[in-house]
Each structure stands twice: as C-alpha cells, then as structure tokens.
Amino acid sequence: MAKIFIDNLEKIDIEGFQQDLINWFQAEQRTLPWRENKDPYRVWVSEIMLQQTRVDTVIPYFNNFVEQFPTINDLAEADEDKVLKAWEGLGYYSRVRNLQSAVKEVKEVYGGIVPKDPKEIAKLKGVGPYTAGAILSIAYGVPEPAVDGNVMRVFSRILSIWEDIAKPASRKVFEEAVRAIIAKDNPSDFNQALMELGALICTPTSPSCLLCPVREHCIAFHEGKERELPIKTKNKKTKKVQLAAAILSTDDGRYLIRKRPAKGLLANLWEFPQCEDDHTFTSTKRHLQEYLLKEHAAMAEVENAAFGKIEHVFSHLVWNIDVYAGRIEGEIDQTDTVKLVTEEEMKEFAFPVSHQKMWKQYKEK
Numbered sequence: 001m002a003k004i005f006i007d008n009l010e011k012i013d014i015e016g017f018q019q020d021l022i023n024w025f026q027a028e029q030r031t032l033p034w035r036e037n038k039d040p041y042r043v044w045v046s047e048i049m050l051q052q053t054r055v056d057t058v059i060p061y062f063n064n065f066v067e068q069f070p071t072i073n074d075l076a077e078a079d080e081d082k083v084l085k086a087w088e089g090l091g092y093y094s095r096v097r098n099l100q101s102a103v104k105e106v107k108e109v110y111g112g113i114v115p116k117d118p119k120e121i122a123k124l125k126g127v128g129p130y131t132a133g134a135i136l137s138i139a140y141g142v143p144e145p146a147v148d149g150n151v152m153r154v155f156s157r158i159l160s161i162w163e164d165i166a167k168p169a170s171r172k173v174f175e176e177a178v179r180a181i182i183a184k185d186n187p188s189d190f191n192q193a194l195m196e197l198g199a200l201i202c203t204p205t206s207p208s209c210l211l212c213p214v215r216e217h218c219i220a221f222h223e224g225k226e227r228e229l230p231i232k233t234k235n236k237k238t239k240k241v242q243l244a245a246a247i248l249s250t251d252d253g254r255y256l257i258r259k260r261p262a263k264g265l266l267a268n269l270w271e272f273p274q275c276e277d278d279h280t281f282t283s284t285k286r287h288l289q290e291y292l293l294k295e296h297a298a299m300a301e302v303e304n305a306a307f308g309k310i311e312h313v314f315s316h317l318v319w320n321i322d323v324y325a326g327r328i329e330g331e332i333d334q335t336d337t338v339k340l341v342t343e344e345e346m347k348e349f350a351f352p353v354s355h356q357k358m359w360k361q362y363k364e365k
Contacts, residue, residue: 008159008219009180017158017217018183018190024213025193030055030200033062038188040114040139041072041103047134048095048126052315055199061090072114075100076107084268084350091353093266098126116140129175137187145178146191147171150198156230157202157220166233239317244284245274245310245355246292246324247362248300250340256298256328257349259337265314270349272358273298274321288324296338302326308361312354323358325365 029035032055034046045065049058065086069075075083080100087096102124106114114135115121121132133146145151152165152174159177163170183190201208207226209215220226248256257270275291277284285302292298308323332340341349351359 008161011219012158012217014181017181017214020213020217021193021197022183022186022189025189025196029192029196033059033066035192038139040116040135042066043135043139044114044131045099047131048099049090051095052092053090057090061087072103072106072112076104080268081348081350085348088350089353089356093269093352095126097267101125102127114139116142118142118144129171134191137182137191139188141186141188143179143182143184143187145175145182146195147174147178148195150202151178151191151194153204153230154194154198154202157207157226158214158218160219160223160225160229162229162231164233165230166235235315238313238315241317241319242277243274243319243321244277244288244306244324245272245321245358246288246300246302246326247272247358248292248298248302248326248328250328250332254340254342255346256296256332257339257341257346258296266352269352271351271355277322284322285324288326296332298332299329300326301329307365308358310354310357310361312352312357319354321354321358323361325362 032046034042036042046058046062049062049065068086069078069083078100080097083096083100084093087093090096105124106112110120115124116136116139118132118136121127121135122129127135130146130148133144136142136144137146149165152170155161155174155177156163156165161173161177163173165174178191178194197212197214201212205227209218209221209226212218212221215221218226220229250256256273258273260266260269260271262268273288273292273296275288275295277287283304284306285304288302289300292300292302302324303326306322306324310319310321310323312319312321328340332338334340346359
C-alpha cells in the first residue's frame with residue numbers, strides 16, 4: 001500500500017504544499033456557520049449533515065438545528081420526533097438517529113465532553129474514520145486524516161494515485177497519504193483546506209487547475225492526467241419500486257397519517273399510507289382500498305385516477321409513486337403510530353421528502 005504513493009512523495013515539496021494550501025484557505029475560505037468557532041459539538045453536527053448533502057443546503061438546517069439543540073445535553077435530552085422534524089428534508093435519517101444516540105453516550109460516559117482520543121471517539125455510534133478525523137483535527141488540533149470523496153479526489157491527482165476510490169479498501173491508501181503530508185502544527189486548517197479545495201477547485205469533472213493554489217505540487221497536472229483521475233467505478237443499478245399512496249381526509253378536515261417502523265428505511269418518520277403496487281389487482285384504486293381495510297381497518301373511497309406522481313431516488317432504489325386522493329368513511333382507531341391530524345397539526349410531524357411533495361401536489365390540485 002505504501003509503495004503506491006511513497007515514491008511520489010519524493011517528487012513534491014511537502015512543506016511548500018502545506019504552506020501554499022493553508023495560505024490559500026486562510027485567505028479564501030468560505031464563511032460558514034460551523035466555522036465561527038471550533039466547538040467539537042458544532043463540528044460534529046456539521047460533518048454529519050454534510051455527508052451526502054451540499055453545503056448550501058446544509059447551512060439553514062445547521063442554523064436551525066443548533067438553535068434548537070445548542071449543546072450536547074440539549075440534543076441528548078430532546079424528544080426524537082422533535083429531532084427528526086428538525087432534520088426533515090435532509091434525508092439519510094439514520095445519520096441523525098445515530099448522532100442523538102452518540103451524544104447520549106457522550107453525556108453519560110464522558111460528562112458531555114466529546115472525547116479527543118482517537119480510539120474513544122471511534123467507538124461512538126455513527127462516527128466513522130472520516131467524522132472522527134474531522135472532529136479531532138478541526139476542534140482539537142490532532143493530526144488525524146479526514147478522508148472523504150473530496151480528499152481522495154485531490155490526493156489521487158496530487159500524488160497520482162490510481163486506486164479505485166469507490167472501493168472501501170482504497171480509503172486506507174488515502175488515509176496513509178494524508179497522514180504522511182498533514183501539517184502537524186495546523187491540522188485543522190490543513191484538513192479543512194483539502195475539503196475546500198475539493199469542493200471549489202479540484203472538482204470531479206472539470207478541475208480549475210489554473211486557479212489551484214497547489215498545482216505546482218500536483219503530479220497529475222504536470223503529467224496532463226488530471227481529468228483521468230480519480231479512478232471511480234460506477235455503482236450497481238438501482239432497484240425500481242412502484243408504489244401507490246393515498247391522502248385520505250375525513251368530513252371534519254383531518255388526514256390519516258402513520259408512523260414508519262422503528263427499523264429500516266426512513267425509520268420513525270410519518271407518511272401518508274402507501275403500499276407496493278404489484279398489479280395483482282384490476283385497478284390501483286381497488287388495491288389501495290383493500291390495503292387500507294387490511295392494514296388500518298379503514299373504509300375509504302379512493303378516486304379513480306391518481307392526481308400526482310412522485311419519483312424519489314435513494315442510494316440503492318427508486319420509488320415511483322402514484323398518489324391518489326380519497327375520503328375516509330367511518331371511524332379510525334388511532335394509536336401511537338396511526339393518527340388523524342389537521343393540516344395545522346401535521347406541521348409537528350416529520351415526513352420524508354417524497355411525502356412532503358405529495359402534500360404539495362395535493363394542495364395545488
């Protein structure tokens with residue numbers, strides 16, 4: 001593993017690379033709310049939010065989240081439904097459930113102080129090598145690598161590393177590369193600068209090499225191979241699932257919603273009733289009505305035609321949802337996981353993006 005980049009380490013001026021990178025970052029870094037200070041909790045929240053999510057999207061979520069839960073104790077003691085509501089729309093909800101579980105452990109085991117020991121912080125739920133490295137380096141100044149896709153892309157070009165970054169085993173190669181070059185006297189700015197460089201300059205398809213502060217240190221640039229790197233195989237094809245959903249109202253203006261299971265996809269979020277449309281029935285309308293009767297003992301009259309269609313893409317599958325409107329006839333037994341709510345009350349419940357879109361289409365029809 002070391003052989004892949006050790007030979008190329010000798011080709012660059014490591015101190016010059018560190019200085020050029022950090023000077024650029026200190027002069028050009030974006031003003032972001034989680035950079036206002038180096039509070040490890042704020043760093044932690046921001047890094048979890050930024051996984052799979054764009055910076056511009058995260059900013060308002062981060063501000064709202066730390067306003068509601070400004071400290072580890074606040075988040076540890078918060079009601080899960082309130083936490084999920086604050087995360088609503090960010091997706092990948094297991095991130096915030098793991099975050100809350102981990103901060104509870106920090107409160108109980110570490111007295112509310114995020115541990116600065118690499119072995120201790122790595123034990124926390126949802127804290128992988130990247131998140132641990134980011135917190136340790138940014139908040140505590142520990143020279144640990146924080147290797148995400150941006151960093152692997154930058155280093156694949158700087159050191160001409162031709163490992164497939166889509167393969168989990170390749171991460172170790174890049175972690176060792178960063179560990180060999182990281183500025184030990186300023187790992188905070190060094191790691192943030194790598195992230196910033198990958199986000200703004202050393203982009204996936206059209207790197208802005210002429211604007212790059214470290215291009216003179218970049219082997220791929222000098223060899224004219226910056227557009228060939230990184231090596232990244234494509235993901236397998238996603239599975240497509242056809243679903244049917246119903247927004248059902250009562251005569252007094254309430255709507256049927258239900259809570260998803262505590263385990264699995266979109267766990268503990270609320271939704272309008274939906275089921276897989278396997279085409280075993282002569283019509284989706286009949287299928288939905290049978291499903292509602294079986295699952296919720298709900299007598300419902302569903303409209304003949306769907307008023308909306310939703311496509312929602314997950315990392316591993318795609319939901320194609322036909323959305324119907326209907327009315328509930330008779331009574332519904334309400335429980336902790338099945339409720340009839342008014343439009344105003346609905347605002348208190350966290351819904352996945354697909355169901356937020358359904359509601360928007362329903363209101364506009």
